[in-house]
Amino acid sequence: MDALLLSRFQFGFVVSFHVLFPAFTIGTASWLAFVEWRWLRTRNPIWRELYFFWQKIFAVSFGMGVVSGIVMAFQFGTNWPRLTQVAGSVIGPLLTYEVLTAFFLEASFLGVMMFGWGRVSPRLHFLSTCMVALGTLFSTFWILASNSWLHTPAGYEMVNGIVHPVDWWKVVFNPSFPYRLTHMALGSFITTCFVIGGIGAFYLRRGVHVEAGRRMLTAAVIFAAITVPAQIFVGDMHGLNTLKHQPMKIAAMEAHWHQTPPGEGVPLVVFALPDEQQERNDFEVAIPRLGSLILTHSRDGTFAPLTSVPASERPPVTPVFFAFRIMVGLGTLMLLLALVSAVALWRGRLLQSRWLLRGWNWMLPSGFIALVSGWFVTEMGRQPWVVYGLLRTADAVGPQSAWMTALSLGVYVVGYAFVFGWGIWYLVKILRQGPHPHEEGPSLDGGHHTPARPLSAADEPLEER
16 A cells, blocks of 8 residues: 555545536536426426426535535645646646636526526526536536546647647547547436436325426436437447557456457457456356457457556556446446336336336436446556556656555545535435425515525425325
C-alpha cells in the first residue's frame, strides 16, 4: 500500500461518488423541462405536482454533485501534481470553459427556476428551466472533452516534457470525444429514466399517487424503448473507436490473452476467471467467432492480444473484465424490460402487469451501477497511463507519503458517509412522500402560493403508509 496505490483508491472512491450525481442531474434537469412543457401545454395539475416533486430531488442531487466535484478537483493538486504540471495547459482551460459556460448559465437561471414560480411569468420560468438543463449539457461537453483528451490526446506538441496545445479544435474534438460524449449523455438520460420509471411503478404497486405514477412510468417506458437501443448502437461505435486507439483496453475487456490462428476468429468470452500471472482464463465459457463479429464486424477479424505487449503495458485485466460484463449485462436487462414494457403499454396491459411493475422497481438503481461500471472500464482500462501514451500514472503522483494519503482517504470515507448518507436519506424521504398538490398555477398577483424551496420537502415520517 504505497502512496501511488492509495492515491488511485482515493481518486477512484471520490469519482465514483461524483459521477452519480451529475449524471442524475443531467437527466433530471431535462425531465423537469419536459414536465413543465407538458404543464404549460395542458394545464393539468398532475404535471405541476410532478414538477415541484422532481424539483426538490434535483436540488438535493445538484448540491451533492457540486460538493463532490469540488473535492475531486482538489486532488489534481494534492495527489497528482505532475499531471497538472505536464498537461495543465490543456486540462485547465477546458475546465475553465466549463465554469464560464455551464456554471455561469446554471447560476444565472437556477435561482429563477427554484424560487421564481409565481414571481415571474410562466414563459420566463420555463426558459429558466431549459437554461439549467442546457447548462448541465454544457458541463458534460467540457468535462468529457477534458477526459477524452487524456485517453486520445491530439492537437498538442511536447516542449521539454510539457504539453503545449497547438490546435484547440483538435484538442476538444479529439478522436474519442464524440463517441464518449454521446455515450455519457445517453447513459445519464437512461439512468434518470429508470429512476423515474421505478418510482412510478413503486407508486402504482402501492396504490398511491396513481395518476402521477402512471405518467412517470409511461414516459419512462417510451423514452427507454427509444434510447436504450440507441445507446447500444453508440456503445458499439465507441468500442470500435477504442479498439483503434486503445487496443489493450479492449483486450482486457475481453480477457484476450493470445493471438488466435488465422481464420478462426476471436471467441466472445461470456465468463471466465482471468489469471494475470499465468496469462490465461480459468473456467472459461466462450462463443466461437462472436468476439470477432462484435468487435471487428467480421467473422475472421482479429485484434492484438494482451501478450502482444509487456505486462507493464497492460491494464488490470480482472476488474476491467468483470466491470464490462456488469455494464453490458445490465444494459441487456434494460433493453429487454424496455421492449417488453413498450409492447405491454401498446396493448394497454402495462399498468396491470405486476411483474413488469416489480421489474421496474428492481431496475431502478441499474443505471447507476452500469454508469459506475462503465467508468471503471474506461479509467482502469487506460492504465498504466494517465495521459495515454504520454504520462504514466506512476509518474503523475505527488511526493505525499503513504500514511498521509491513507489518512486523507479515511477522512473522505467518513465525510462522504455522513454527507451523502444524510443526503440520500433525505431523497428517500421525498420519494416516499410523493408529489403534493399545489395551487392552480403560476401567478403574478402576489397572492399566497406554496413555496418552491428545495428543502421544504417533508414533514411526514418515513414509515410505510
